[in-house]
Amino acid sequence: MATRAGYEDRADLGNVEPEDILSPRHYAAVRRGGRLMRSLPLWCYTSERFWEAEKERIFLRSWNLIEREEIVPKAGDYHSMSFLGVPMIVVRGKDEKVRVFANTCRHRGAMLATGSGNCKAFRCPYHFWSYGLDGRFIGAPNYNDPEGRPLIDGTNKEEFGLAEIESGTWGGFIFIRFKEGPQTLEQHLGAFVESLASHKLEDMACARKVVYEMDANWKCFVENYIDAYHIPYVHKDSLAQWKSKEAVLVPSRGQEYVVFVRHDEGSQLLLPFPGYDGFPPMPQIDPDRTKGTYFVTLRPGMMMTLGNDGALLFQSEPISAKKSRLTVSSLFPKSYFGREDFERLSQNYYRRNDIVVVEDKDIALRQFAGIQSPYARIARLCSQETDVQGLANWIVDQVVTPETGETIAAE
Known part of the structure; x- marks a missing residue:
């Protein structure tokens, strides 16, 4: 039997924003752990007022x-x-x-x-x-x-x-910030500096760039990237076909999240199917990193899948509360560009992206369309969505915490 839900029920964490939208009391549920874990209230994805607070307190001050x-x-x-x-x-x-x-x-x-x-x-x-x-x-x-x-x-x-x-x-990337913030760029990058050093990102170049104008809040794609729960379902015939052995989390000390997923030969920048042959591992990579893939994020809007043969870069740029721009760049070592088989092999990476990335892009758009419903509600998060709650808490820390820096206590 279907559940009868209240239309625009303010008491049930829908998308109707409160007048005092930045009051800590509205985010107490985000602070809860265990079986009570939740993500952000839905108005955090649709409210222009909340977006303006994110812009001022996150994006203008962050790298x-x-x-x-x-x-x-x-x-x-x-x-x-x-x-x-x-x-x-x-x-x-x-x-x-x-x-x-x-x-x-x-x-x-x-x-x-x-x-x-x-x-x-x-x-x-x-x-x-x-x-x-x-x-x-x-x-x-x-x-x-x-x-x-x-x-x-x-x-x-x-x-x-x-x-x-x-x-x-750093690594061939250009970073900016518009207002003074609490961290230097190196502090912001944290474990990126040494963990990703042997991949020599500075010696890579962009071979292909695809830009998607998204009718979705910037957080939708970022959350999807760090959400392990969706992989067996959204990517059941693509990325989920990779069988991983273990995931090693690198302790964070900046705004970075770094996890190394061990697997057999190959690169998760491809798909584990016939016809998806790719480039050999870069010779300079640390030996214990040749069989595996890095999945990394740098708050607020940078994500990267880093294989032993290149990198796939994502940038989620806010435009407004309800629009964002997703830029997807395929990076390869500059030395690969001179190979006779570069054009042929690189097509296999692009073919993979046109499947996997489009699956992610489409589900982010579909999620955002759904949360604008007056009947939309947020449910508790499961064990495979802890990173989503981690991002939610970080956003609340930046946007909602009083300027004095006092900690918000859960109600």
Whole structure:
């Protein structure tokens, strides 16, 4: 017999958001363990107010992956893009350092660049203000006061350089943060630095990138990636066919989650079926890591499946409460690109992704569509969903915990 549920029942953890949405009392259930484990209330996926709090307290202050260094391989190369709606320019300077600048002129705010290219300096198309590759102000033609005196001279020139966004690199990845946060990039990466070192991600390059515009909250795909419960069902004819021997969790000390899954020969970047032959293991990998696959996340929105032959990178970028952008990149060692069989073998990896990743993408969309129902409720989590609750608690810690840093006690 079907259960008669209340329409928009506020007392039953539905998606109707409370007025005091950031009050700790609404998240007491998230703090419970054992048989009472729960994930976030459903309004955390649909509320624009909750998303604005996430943006301010998580994304603006956290290190966010935006791209690979290879998008600007040579001095003078630039690449324009946006993240969280902020237009930016990624540029490699004459000193070979990669920097990220706000893509806005310091005069009247016009965008300096579009697309990608190579240049010796940036010149605003509006009034021809110019800037060096390191962001320093170069000049502004005819920028004088009514008496003909220059408005910018040696006394104030330093004030007019481009606004630089704090950035850092690791493993060939470029990270940014918009506001000062509690951790350096290395502290944020935690165990990534040594655990993934022998895979030499900095020596890889992106061979294929697929972007999905998602009608779903950013957390839906992230939660799905760390949810072990769905694998035998959503991936019953694909990823679930891999038989693992054990999973070894690496202790976390930053915003990372690292687990190494041991299995027999092969790579989980492929499927264990005939016709899915792939590249040999990279020779430099630590011997005890050649038979297995890393599954890692870096909060808030980076995930990566790291095999002995390459990596599959996921980026879940929020657009609004109900929209996100999922970018999926296939990375391989640069040395593989020169192989005669690269095009043929790489197709097997893409074929795998077009099955497994699409299964994950589609279920995330389906989940989000369902939780918008006025009858939607959240149930308790099972033992295979403990990582989902871990993420929920981390989000509550960032968004709901009082600014004083006091711990929220479960009611």
